[in-house]
Amino acid sequence: MEESAQCEQVSVIDELLLGKELTKKLCEQLFSSSSSSSSSSSSSCDTNEVLIEKIISTMEKALAKVNCMANVGESKAMMDSHCSFTNGSPKSEVVEPEVEHKHVSKKRKTMPRRREQVEVCLGTEGNKEDGYSWRKYGQKDILGAKFPRGYYRCTYRNIQGCLATKQVQKSDEDPMIYEITYIGRHTCTQASHLKKTAVPPSKTKVRIEENKHQTNEKNQPQQEKIEQPPETIFSFGSQGEVKVEDLDLEIFPSFCFSSPSVGSENEENNNIFPHSMIDNNLLENFSSSFMSTTITSESDMFCNWESIGLGQSVHNSTSDITDIVSTPTSATYSSIMDLDDIFLDKNDFDTDFPMNTRELCI
DNA sequence: GAGATTTGACCAGG
């Protein structure tokens, strides 16, 4: 029994390593093809798609094995407690509002939920840059942190029972950076509304900065609080980063964008990114799939994944993603929670994943 | 006056 489990584990690792290699290959291909000529992607696209299919296939195999192992092994308990989502089984979804209310727990920490963390460099308090309306309900000095952490919940919590919350904390290193941790998903109407209208918050102008050279162009999404001069900036790359972390699930430890493109206004976004950030096509894909997105199955996840890193060259169905976005969270990925240890190493992504959004998305 | 924010107290996990 244990031997077979070990064999399975090895084969899973093999699958994942293969996936990693394929991903690298794909990245190299994407990077080189887009940097050489942005318009001649048709030939490489075919190859890319093949690669993508391989990657997806590899991942699905690995996941199937992991699931299999999990069902047999002792990790099942962990899976269950971690809102196991064995392929869409509604049996144990993420703790739903009713459940949370019943226990009236003042600590949400232990509740299984998906977390998203955005680390943006921006000049405002970061309260509404994601387009949702939040209400502050607490502030706490955190041990070891210079700045207090602010606790926000969805404004429509009482009205619509939306339990989305977020925590905003200034970075110790750079006070201009706010670490925002999103907990739970919006179940309120603004979630779906935002997806369609994506009304940018008003007032303060925001622009994307590229390596300290402000690429202030046509798009200047706005923010609500004007505590900053008009120079409110979102930065990416070397100065600032957009970091997405699924703290509980840790599929993608982090992403760093090195050079954002300034694209046309995107109307479709339902996510936690500041509107301005969505100007970037990649971010649209990225955010749609990973930020407020709910991943409901392995295949969904990999669809998302494919839409994230590969930008437009691969992404050919926004409606799919939109559908995914509006799907209830049921965290389908507990079975691969720890995969980043063996596959999605942070450094690998930072260094091996050449996500030059300008290259990819123009 | 309604809604948002502040802030001290409370609660529960580790």
Add this chain to the structure above:
DNA sequence: CCTGGTCAAATCTC
């Protein structure tokens, strides 16, 4: 017992 997360009364803003 310490700490983080939440509550809720007081206060502020529009």
